[in-house]
Amino acid sequence: MSDPHRLSDPYYAQRVAGTINGLLSDVIAIGLLLLSFNYIRLILEYPELLGDPELWKRLVLLLLAIAFIAYDVLAYKTHLALQEGETRPADGGSSPRRILALYFIDLFRIGVSAWLLAALAIGDLAEDPLNAKLRAELAVGPSLFATVFTFVALWHATIGLWYVVEGSNRRNKRLHAAYALGHAAAAFFFAGLAPASYAAAKDLWDLAATGWLALLIALVYRTQVMAFLRSDMERAR
DSSP, rough: OOOTOOOOOOOOOOHHHHHHHHHHHHHHHHHHHHHHHHHHHHHHOGGGGGHHHHHHHHHHHHHHHHHHHHHHHHHHHHHHHHHOOOOOOOSOOHHHHHHHHHHHHHHHHHHHHHHHHHHHHOOOOOSSSSSHHHHHHHHOHHHHHHHHHHHHHHEEEEHHHHHHHHHOOOOHHHHHHHHHHHHHHHHHHHHHHOHHHHHTHHHHHHHHHHHEEEEEHHHIIIIHHHHHHHHHHHHHH
16 A cells, blocks of 8 residues: 655655755744744733734734744645655656745745734834724734734645646545635635624634634644654664
């Protein structure tokens, strides 16, 4: 029985993917540095906002986004480790056109990760921490949830396309398609949620959105990272 985690063409994993992994790590490090500065500056300038639940809701979303992107790094690195020792393409030969397609899809995936972090940044701060402008910048709501879910759905769709182009097993294609649909459904729901309906039960909707995002991220760790780690550990024995 063939290894379900083996790529069809190990050339990309051995010659190209290291560059992508390094670029992904750099982009994430820069993004987290800028976001950390953004949030820490806000808290230092307006410490009274620590009592605002909207700040904590946004921080939870940020932590979930970081957990999701950390999954990207770990899963990518572990999946590549599973290709060590493979020298022959499973489907008969490497194609420069396919290698370039995979490369550009990976670059787009990195861009989506950066957009996800950017969506959680807080814009220009007002002089008065209690005025409406700052509160509007800080508050979470349907538009922010829809944006976050859209970017995560787009990320999964991009990875699904990567596996289609790469031509490996169907498992990863189906899983990422399912995750993309789960996030896309949430994005459409919150994008279409009536303002009055949201305002009537804001805390409940915020909890539901955050919980759904956390659940899907936990599932992707369970179905992807754990599977890759288990296979890699078995090979190392």
